[in-house]
Amino acid sequence: MKKLIFGYGVTGKSVESYFQKNKIEYLIHDDKNLNIENHLIFDKKKFNEIDEVIISPGIKPTHPMLIEINSQGLTINTDIDLFNQFYKGKIIGVTGTNGKTTFVNLLTDYLNSHQIKSIAVGNVGKSPLEIVSEDYEYVVMELSSFQLYYLNNLNLYKAIVLNIFEDHLDWHSDFDDYSNAKLKILKFMHKNENISLNESGTIYPEKKTKELLFKSAGIQDIVSKLNLHEDTVYSFIKTVGDLGITNNSFDEFLLNYKTEAHRFELVDKVNDVTYINDSKSTNFNSLSMATTKINNGILLLHGLTKNISSKDLKISKKVKTILVPEDMEIDLSKANAKIIKIKSIFDIEQVLIEIIKPGDTVLFSCGGASFNDFKNYQERGNFFKTVVSNIKDRNA
Numbered sequence: 001m002k003k004l005i006f007g008y009g010v011t012g013k014s015v016e017s018y019f020q021k022n023k024i025e026y027l028i029h030d031d032k033n034l035n036i037e038n039h040l041i042f043d044k045k046k047f048n049e050i051d052e053v054i055i056s057p058g059i060k061p062t063h064p065m066l067i068e069i070n071s072q073g074l075t076i077n078t079d080i081d082l083f084n085q086f087y088k089g090k091i092i093g094v095t096g097t098n099g100k101t102t103f104v105n106l107l108t109d110y111l112n113s114h115q116i117k118s119i120a121v122g123n124v125g126k127s128p129l130e131i132v133s134e135d136y137e138y139v140v141m142e143l144s145s146f147q148l149y150y151l152n153n154l155n156l157y158k159a160i161v162l163n164i165f166e167d168h169l170d171w172h173s174d175f176d177d178y179s180n181a182k183l184k185i186l187k188f189m190h191k192n193e194n195i196s197l198n199e200s201g202t203i204y205p206e207k208k209t210k211e212l213l214f215k216s217a218g219i220q221d222i223v224s225k226l227n228l229h230e231d232t233v234y235s236f237i238k239t240v241g242d243l244g245i246t247n248n249s250f251d252e253f254l255l256n257y258k259t260e261a262h263r264f265e266l267v268d269k270v271n272d273v274t275y276i277n278d279s280k281s282t283n284f285n286s287l288s289m290a291t292t293k294i295n296n297g298i299l300l301l302h303g304l305t306k307n308i309s310s311k312d313l314k315i316s317k318k319v320k321t322i323l324v325p326e327d328m329e330i331d332l333s334k335a336n337a338k339i340i341k342i343k344s345i346f347d348i349e350q351v352l353i354e355i356i357k358p359g360d361t362v363l364f365s366c367g368g369a370s371f372n373d374f375k376n377y378q379e380r381g382n383f384f385k386t387v388v389s390n391i392k393d394r395n396a
Contacts, residue, residue: 002026002049004042004074006065007056008034014127015054015079029065047072054079057123057146060171077152080141083128084154089136092239093154095143095185096162098286099232100124102259103162104142106228106236110253111138114245123147138243145172145181154188158242161185162235165285169307210234219250226254227264229289262381264290264365267388271395272358275388278365279381282306284313284330287367291316294361298323298352299337302345302380303368305329319363321355323348328368345373349387353394362388 003019005012008030019026027042027050042050053069053076060066069076094104104120111118121128122141131139143151145168164182172178205213210230214220217237223230233254240248259265260280267275278290282303291297297319310331315322321338324330325345332339342351352362364384366377374380 001051004029004050004053004069005056006030006053006069007059008032008036009056009058010125011056011079011127012054014129015082018079018082018129018132044068047074050074052077054082055150057144057150061149061173076150078147078150079127079129080122080143080147080154081152083132086132087128087139089139090157091139091141091155092158092160093141093143093156093185093188094160094162095145095148095182096160097165097167097182097283098289099162099229100142100144101280102228102263103160103232103235104140105260106232106257107239108138108140109257110236110240111140111245113253116245143185145178148184149181151184151188156185156188158239159185159189160235160239163231163285165283165312166308167283167285167306170304171306205231205234213237217248217250219254222251222255226257227259227266227293228254228257229293262377264293265381267385268392270388270392273356274361275384276361276363276365277381277384278363279370279377279384281365281367282369282377283308284310284367287365288312288314288316290363290365291319294318294363296320296360298356298360298362300345300348300362300364300366300384301325301328301330301368302366302373303328303370304372305368313367323351327372330367345383349390352387353391356391 003024003026005015005026005028008028027046028036028040029042030036053074055076055078094100101124104124108118108120116137118138118140119131119136120140121131123144124142128141161182164179166175168178169175172181213234214223223233226233237250262277262279265277267277281287281290291299295318299319299322301322301324315335317336319337321340322332322335323340323342324332326341326343340351342348356362370377370380374383
């Protein structure tokens with residue numbers, strides 16, 4: 001019998017590489033059939049050749065092919081399920097609406113800086129199948145709601161839920177479905193292990209709780225200076241403590257830490273105007289948090305808002321002007337800022353040239369998915385960097 005790889009993106013290709021290495025026969029189904037050798041292309045006449053389907057996380061539950069697979073009674077697993085069958089080391093699972101990648105990279109880098117061999121995998125961009133035969137003290141795994149929705153088995157040493165806000169309601173049926181997918185991570189914990197929920201049973205720490213932890217860690221005076229949200233810092237310090245790592249000195253590490261590209265990334269400072277690329281911000285809560293960390297802000301919005309409501313949209317009063325494409329579905333009626341409608345995101349360079357002044361901070365924190373105009377948020381962020389470079393050249 002053969003395996004069926006359903007979806008031939010990054011995850012599907014990692015599964016294929018794993019199957020090839022282990023001499024496992026497989027077929028592939030992808031809606032676009034991109035670069036798939038003819039003899040590997042699946043058609044419905046071959047269902048009797050398949051005993052297991054490995055699904056990519058982007059496949060929607062309503063996909064007609066998935067409905068047919070279910071009708072055939074086939075087992076559906078993920079690349080993480082395959083990994084879990086063979087990897088016996090300690091896995092730290094991390095999910096949440098915002099800050100997952102930043103947190104996973106922050107924790108992994110910190111562990112490695114203390115000679116604790118660790119690696120970041122999952123939604124952060126590396127399939128765990130790539131490291132299934134390697135040995136780490138900790139595998140730090142970022143888990144999206146899509147991955148958790150399909151995931152069947154995962155033996156977690158620790159589960160961390162950073163936060164849950166509205167997102168991806170164009171994929172999930174409603175907010176409860178999305179939230180339940182996130183919280184599914186808790187079912188993969190062994191009894192009596194640590195789970196990152198507060199004593200009250202809620203996910204979010206009280207302000208006083210955070211302040212006490214920052215004080216005990218000796219970082220209360222630097223939190224406001226960091227390019228990291230304080231909730232991320234709180235979860236990071238709490239997790240390090242939960243792992244039993246002692247003799248910690250956080251201040252220098254956090255002050256020197258650089259977030260990943262496209263996440264509140266300082267692009268340049270030109271004629272006393274600061275440009276920040278936060279293209280990875282694809283929902284209203286993430287956008288709102290970013291606006292609290294700037295002054296004299298010019299906020300640039302863009303993207304598909306994925307059926308989410310505006311209840312998590314709370315734009316800081318530090319933003320004085322908002323540029324928004326006229327086709328973006330967003331309610332800015334409560335924003336205390338000047339609203340400038342633009343025909344297209346590709347018009348921002350000329351508009352910025354006309355309105356920027358010394359002392360301004362231009363924040364490209366989009367609040368929506370990039371797919372209406374770009375391949376992904378990375379391409380969108382690079383577009384913004386080009387805009388900044390062009391403005392700099394004009395002022396040279």
